[in-house]
Amino acid sequence: MATEKKPKKPADRPLLAGLRGQIDRLDRELLKLMNERARIAHDIGQLKNQHGMQCYSPTREEEVLARVTRANEGPLEERCIRAVFRELISGSRSVETALRVAYLGPEYTYSHLAAIHRFGQSVELVPVGTIGAVFEEVRRQQVNFGIVPLENSTDGRVADTLEMFIRVPVRICGEVQLRIRHNLLGHGSRSKVEEVYSKPQALSQCRNWLARHLPTARAIEVTSTATAAQIARDKPGAAAIASIQAGVTYGLDVLASEIEDVAGNTTRFAVIGGETGAKTGSDKCALMFEVPHKPGGLADAIMVLKRAKLNMTWIESFPIARPEGGYLFFVELEGHETDTRVKKAIRVLSGKSVRLEVLGSYAKMQPVA
Numbered sequence: 449m450a451t452e453k454k455p456k457k458p459a460d461r462p463l464l465a466g467l468r469g470q471i472d473r474l475d476r477e478l479l480k481l482m483n484e485r486a487r488i489a490h491d492i493g494q495l496k497n498q499h500g501m502q503c504y505s506p507t508r509e510e511e512v513l514a515r516v517t518r519a520n521e522g523p524l525e526e527r528c529i530r531a532v533f534r535e536l537i538s539g540s541r542s543v544e545t546a547l548r549v550a551y552l553g554p555e556y557t558y559s560h561l562a563a564i565h566r567f568g569q570s571v572e573l574v575p576v577g578t579i580g581a582v583f584e585e586v587r588r589q590q591v592n593f594g595i596v597p598l599e600n601s602t603d604g605r606v607a608d609t610l611e612m613f614i615r616v617p618v619r620i621c622g623e624v625q626l627r628i629r630h631n632l633l634g635h636g637s638r639s640k641v642e643e644v645y646s647k648p649q650a651l652s653q654c655r656n657w658l659a660r661h662l663p664t665a666r667a668i669e670v671t672s673t674a675t676a677a678q679i680a681r682d683k684p685g686a687a688a689i690a691s692i693q694a695g696v697t698y699g700l701d702v703l704a705s706e707i708e709d710v711a712g713n714t715t716r717f718a719v720i721g722g723e724t725g726a727k728t729g730s731d732k733c734a735l736m737f738e739v740p741h742k743p744g745g746l747a748d749a750i751m752v753l754k755r756a757k758l759n760m761t762w763i764e765s766f767p768i769a770r771p772e773g774g775y776l777f778f779v780e781l782e783g784h785e786t787d788t789r790v791k792k793a794i795r796v797l798s799g800k801s802v803r804l805e806v807l808g809s810y811a812k813m814q815p816v817a
Contacts, residue, residue, distance in 0.1 A: 482536060486539065505726065509537050513534065516529055516530075534568050538570035538571060541568075542570040542571065547572065548572045548574055548591040548592050548593075549571050549572070549574065549591060549594065549595065550593075550594040550595070552578070552582060552597070552672070553577065554674045556673075556694040556697050557691075558597075558626060558628060561693060562595055566622065574590075574591055577671075582596050583596070584616070592721060593721045595718070595720070596717060597609060597715050598718045599716050599762070600653070600714070601713055602710045605766075618721065618722070619722060620809075620810055621725040622718075622719030622725055622811070623716060623718055623810055623813050624813060625717075625813055625815040626714065626716075627713070627815050627817045628715050629713075629817075630654050630689050630708045631689070631704065632688075632702070632705075633695040633702060634703050635701060636701075638662070638703040641686070641687040642664075643667075643686045644658060644662060644665050644666070644667050645668050645669075645670050645675075645686060645689075646667075646670065647669065647672055647675075647676070650689045651669060654689055654707050655709065673688065673694060674694050677698040678698060680700055681698040681699060687703060724806075728784075730812050731810065731811055732761060732782060732783070732811075733790055733806065734778065734810075735781070735797070736776055736778050736803075737779070737797065737798075737801040737802075738774060738775070738777070738802040738803040740802060749777070753797070756793035757789070758781045758783060758793055760779055761780045761781065761782060762779065763777065763780075764777070764778040765777055776803075785809045
């Protein structure tokens with residue numbers, strides 16, 4: 449006679465209750481410690497205000513994130529630790545001072561995601577319609593900082609940003625290097641997609657994938673990836689190229705993930721404000737200059753940096769909108785504008801230039817996902 453199987457016992461209730469009790473106790477301790485940290489941050493903010501110092505210090509915040517990720521022994525991943533501490537820092541900072549940060553909106557564009565990575569979500573993030581509007585918000589002191597795309601590893605410079613540096617006197621005080629993961633978002637099956645919406649840069653960065661997988665779909669340019677997601681939500685047969693976060697916000701399915709043509713596609717954003725970044729010992733400095741329009745003019749300027757043994761990390765030319773033409777050059781080099789070698793090189797370079805402006809100095813940052 450077959451033995452009747454006994455039903456599985458429910459989880460050991462006393463053991464489960466004990467483990468949950470430990471979590472509850474740890475949560476109370478964490479809450480107490482987080483608030484204690486915020487109170488100390490408030491005291492630091494008051495001291496900074498008394499001495500006329502900036503409350504926001506991107507360098508210090510990055511040091512904190514780097515230190516806690518180095519100390520992490522798991523099982524939580526580094527990405528999780530950074531996210532938790534980024535929001536803790538952001539919340540603590542909001543106790544010190546209320547920051548307003550302008551970005552190219554609407555919400556869940558890549559500019560918005562870069563702003564969250566740099567400032568966290570306990571600041572007032574202000575979406576505006578154009579890159580020029582970000583600069584104007586900073587210039588008029590309607591916001592404390594702005595964040596603007598500077599260059600993409602696939603498409604190169606962002607011309608609108610360079611043009612605004614020529615026109616508006618702001619300073620670069622930080623950078624964000626954001627790993628860009630493009631996704632095809634929509635409803636239903638990928639085979640039903642007739643139109644693909646996104647901003648021009650995103651469409652360009654996915655053009656080979658689109659040609660292979662959606663050869664008959666029409667690519668349509670719009671002002672932002674978030675706008676594309678809104679259209680895909682409402683229009684049958686439409687899909688968007690945008691971030692996963694935009695897909696979640698607008699209730700879209702991921703029809704294909706990471707469709708960018710170049711692996712490691714990264715956009716570098718500049719944080720702009722009224723002052724340059726503090727010296728850290730691992731910095732970069734950005735310059736904008738015009739040299740005389742004669743043979744060897746640019747070579748003479750670059751030779752100044754070579755003689756000073758300063759390594760350039762970026763150079764772009766930009767046409768000057770005037771009848772006689774000419775070019776402005778944007779250069780980024782390793783070092784801080786207060787470093788002796790950098791100061792000397794800027795002084796010599798100024799003597800060889802028609803116009804020279806130091807756009808700012810800022811700490812080097814690693815790419816974030």
